Amino acid sequence: MQKGKLSPVLKWAGGKTQLLDHIAGTMPAAYRRYYEPFVGGGAALFGLTPARASVNDRNEPLMNLYAQIRDSVEGVIERVRELDAAPCGKTSYYALRERYNEKVAARAFDAECAALMIWINKHCYNGLYRVNRKGRFNVPYNNRTGGKSVQESNLRAISDYLRTSDVTLTCLDFEEACAGVSAGDFVYFDSPYVPESPTASFTDYTTGGFSPADHERLAALFRRLDRIGAKVMLSNSDVPLVRSLYAGYRAQVLDARRQINRDARKRTGREVLITNYGP
Ligand SMILES: C[S@@+](CC[C@H](N)C(=O)[O-])C[C@H]1O[C@@H](n2cnc3c(N)ncnc32)[C@H](O)[C@@H]1O
Structure with a gap:
């Protein structure tokens, strides 16, 4: 434990x-x-x-998120920092949601996709994860304009847990x-x-x-x-x-x-x- x-x-x-x-x-x-x-x-x-x-x-992007936290936690943190540092409003939310959907459609499962998933989860309505029939994430913006999207120490602790214990991740x-x-x-x-x-x-x-x-x-x-x-x-x-x-x-x-x-x-x-x- x-x-x-x-x-x-x-x-x-x-x-x-x-x-x-x-x-x-x-x-x-x-x-x-x-x-x-x-x-x-x-x-x-x-x-x-x-x-x-x-x-x-x-949920494939979700299991990618955990794999990225395990294997490239600093890359995920860095990308979430970049997303948090940029000005945020309705236009940027929908642009980033589009980018996330394009990456998922292309199965480009990497640290950026994981960071986008974290950032969108903090900026979408009610933290809901909902997809349409084509698998596209379609939750609207919650009007949040700033703040940190992730607790970095928690992400590093999860990474340690996933790397140092016998945990397998499957989708x-x-x-x-x-x-x-x-x-x-x-x-x-x-x-x-x-x-x-x-x-x-x-x-x-x-x-x-x-x-x-x-x-x-x-x-x-x-x-x-x-x-x-x-x-x-x-x-x-x-x-x-x-x-x-x-x-x-x-x-x-x-x-x-x-x-x-x-x-x-x-x-x-x-x-x-x-x-x-x-x-
Ligand atoms: C009630 S949620 C689990 C909530 C989780 N216990 C928590 O604390 O957040 C159900 C999960 O089942 C996943 N799911 C739906 N259909 C599935 C299937 N056929 N096989 C495996 N997972 C599935 C969904 O992606 C969703 O994350």
């Missing part, structure tokens, strides 16, 4: 910072390897800093990301949530979103991993579909404030933590 907690680099829909203590308290006391197939902003990973971890997300579908799981490993699934209502939920982190069939695939994988002797924990919204998909497993209800919802009245979703093991 790393000394001191690391913090997520990005604000991410469904980020687990608020639930971290609860998640940490529900984890098994001992396990071999930590798997997080939907890492997103990495609140759990960076809060827990497991010594052996397989970390995955299907695969969650099923493939779990191909190496074996008995005694611990898997934490934090997939896009089942919508609580047709308008209340957000799943467009990647092109294509996350469908009911994906939730069924995930539940089938949960059962397979259970059968091979892995310890498995999953968070989702507390809705009938989730209760029926995971019937027979332990379920703890949590209260979570939904940060990403524009309407404060809709920010009080109940979440559930499903585990295949006891306290």
